[in-house]
Amino acid sequence: MMDNEVDVFYRELPKVELHAHLNGSVSCSTIEKLISRKPHLNIGHGMTAIGKGQRRTLDECFQVFKVIHQLVDTEEDILMVATDVIKEFAADGVKYLELRSTPREEKHTGLTKKSYIETVIKAIKQCKSEGVDIDVRFLVAIDRRNGTEVAMETVKLAEDFMLSSDGLVLGLDLSGDPTVGHGKDLLPALQKAKNCGLKLSLHLSEVPSQLEESDLLLDLPPDRIGHGTFLHPAMGGSQGLVDKVVKHNIPLELCLTSNVKGQTVARYSDHHFKHWYQMGHPSVICTDDKGVFSTDLSQEYQLAASTFDLSREAVWKLSHDAIDCIFAPDTGETAAQTEVDLFKASSVPLQGN
Numbered sequence: 304m305m306d307n308e309v310d311v312f313y314r315e316l317p318k319v320e321l322h323a324h325l326n327g328s329v330s331c332s333t334i335e336k337l338i339s340r341k342p343h344l345n346i347g348h349g350m351t352a353i354g355k356g357q358r359r360t361l362d363e364c365f366q367v368f369k370v371i372h373q374l375v376d377t378e379e380d381i382l383m384v385a386t387d388v389i390k391e392f393a394a395d396g397v398k399y400l401e402l403r404s405t406p407r408e409e410k411h412t413g414l415t416k417k418s419y420i421e422t423v424i425k426a427i428k429q430c431k432s433e434g435v436d437i438d439v440r441f442l443v444a445i446d447r448r449n450g451t452e453v454a455m456e457t458v459k460l461a462e463d464f465m466l467s468s469d470g471l472v473l474g475l476d477l478s479g480d481p482t483v484g485h486g487k488d489l490l491p492a493l494q495k496a497k498n499c500g501l502k503l504s505l506h507l508s509e510v511p512s513q514l515e516e517s518d519l520l521l522d523l524p525p526d527r528i529g530h531g532t533f534l535h536p537a538m539g540g541s542q543g544l545v546d547k548v549v550k551h552n553i554p555l556e557l558c559l560t561s562n563v564k565g566q567t568v569a570r571y572s573d574h575h576f577k578h579w580y581q582m583g584h585p586s587v588i589c590t591d592d593k594g595v596f597s598t599d600l601s602q603e604y605q606l607a608a609s610t611f612d613l614s615r616e617a618v619w620k621l622s623h624d625a626i627d628c629i630f631a632p633d634t635g636e637t638a639a640q641t642e643v644d645l646f647k648a649s650s651v652p653l654q655g656n
């Protein structure tokens with residue numbers, strides 16, 4: 304889709320994607336297939352993606368997810384969506400992917416939260432058996448809108464799958480509209496998840512009003528932070544918050560296009576990537592929702608490089624260092640080690656710009 308706009312260096316660079324919401328990652332071509340399955344919904348393309356140069360409020364972004372959820376409401380849909388998304392990431396040079404998604408129950412189609420997760424796992428296994436060149440893992444997402452009880456139930460489900468999925472389910476994501484609900488109501492569930500060995504990636508301070516919540520959740524501490532846009536004092540946060548993130552060495556998942564198109568960051572050059580990267584803090588470039596925000600990981604790396612004047616060596620290191628932030632255990636033979644070998648073996652030309 305964007306092939307002609309992205310330099311081959313970024314496309315060929317072996318990449319690690321750690322922050323990708325399944326239903327936000329659905330491409331135009333998959334949306335087309337879904338629309339033709341459900342013409343009665345009268346959903347048009349303009350309703351599922353934010354094009355080049357366009358912006359939306361974060362609130363409008365969450366309306367877009369509602370439209371996509373209408374299109375993806377059967378096991379068959381989820382299987383197709385997950386398979387397509389995995390193959391698209393692989394085609395973009397992503398070698399290791401942690402997908403995240405919120406299990407949904409759809410009474411009218413018989414979909415349950417359990418069968419939702421099973422279907423995503425089926426898609427991962429199917430891609431593997433077809434030889435798609437990518438290592439895919441799954442994080443079960445909690446939508447903050449749904450409160451304490453659902454969060455507890457989701458932790459239980461995630462724990463069951465962690466124990467039965469051969470290492471495919473690694474942890475939990477906390478996401479959803481940041482203006483809804485409060486982290487303190489979810490703290491017991493997140494604490495329980497951590498205690499049973501689930502890894503935690505939490506959306507923190509995606510909007511300015513969440514400093515108190517972030518301070519509370521950072522004490523868990525989470526294993527990674529999604530966005531963390533307003534943590535840094537230069538973005539209206541505080542040194543105390545930065546100190547906690549640094550003390551626990553919690554990597555940040557940073558999504559440039561998502562933040563600019565969702566209008567939480569005014570310009571690319573204002574993105575908080577620069578503050579954390581300058582500090583040498585683990586910062587991983589991610590897409591968030593490649594379908595909704597019409598991007599891909601190669602494009603995000605190119606954008607980071609052009610905005611912050613990164614050399615090819617720096618970009619290569621940035622991509623390579625993401626391996627240290629993956630949730631898969633480093634047993635020497637699984638993802639982490641394999642990826643290191645893949646990176647070493649790849650012959651990415653580092654010369655020129």
Ligand SMILES: CNc1ncnc2c1ncn2[C@@H]1O[C@H](COP(=O)(O)O)[C@@H](O)[C@H]1O
Nearest residue numbers: 324325326327368404405444446478479480
């Ligand atoms: C733009 N910034 C964001 N901030 C917070 N949560 C987000 C998000 N982008 C996506 N999601 C979360 O992911 C869901 C869609 O994928 P799944 O149905 O779970 O696969 C959204 O409904 C929201 O809960």
Ligand SMILES: [Zn+2]
Nearest residue numbers: 324478529591
């Ligand atoms: Zn996200």
